[in-house]
Amino acid sequence: MEPGDTFGEIAVMDGLPRTANAVALDDSTLILIQRTDFLPFLEREPRLAIHLLKLMCERLRWTSELVEESAFMDGPARLAKRLLILASLHGRAARVGRLELRISQAELARFLGISRQVVNQHLADWRRHGWIELGRTQIVIRNAEALRAMIAEGARL
Numbered sequence: 001m002e003p004g005d006t007f008g009e010i011a012v013m014d015g016l017p018r019t020a021n022a023v024a025l026d027d028s029t030l031i032l033i034q035r036t037d038f039l040p041f042l043e044r045e046p047r048l049a050i051h052l053l054k055l056m057c058e059r060l061r062w063t064s065e066l067v068e069e070s071a072f073m074d075g076p077a078r079l080a081k082r083l084l085i086l087a088s089l090h091g092r093a094a095r096v097g098r099l100e101l102r103i104s105q106a107e108l109a110r111f112l113g114i115s116r117q118v119v120n121q122h123l124a125d126w127r128r129h130g131w132i133e134l135g136r137t138q139i140v141i142r143n144a145e146a147l148r149a150m151i152a153e154g155a156r157l
Contacts, residue, residue: 076122077154080147099141
């Protein structure tokens, strides 16, 4: 997530326990909005309701995509796809043609629902091929095309 992003909207809307937890990787300031305050405000501001519906639809599409990836793509393709998506959303250009992403292998593994050891094996193999560089908590993508080819191959299974 990025500064200004919201989370916890499901619990605010339905009043049930939260569906997920969040851990801040950097110092953060959070604003907590109670359901008892939010619902009356939402009734007075229909544009906010439309914005919230769009946000929930966006997250539902994202979740559906993750489920489809789990069902129809092999592990290396899923890892390559998520790595490219995360790098495009949260990475920074290291040099021409290279994207640097600050993320640990353990975080990637948790995100994909696979073991850190499996992530490590694939990343080490990709490093040997020269597709990526690995740091302690960073991954530099040197050859995005090779990762895209891996995605295409893994999606055919």
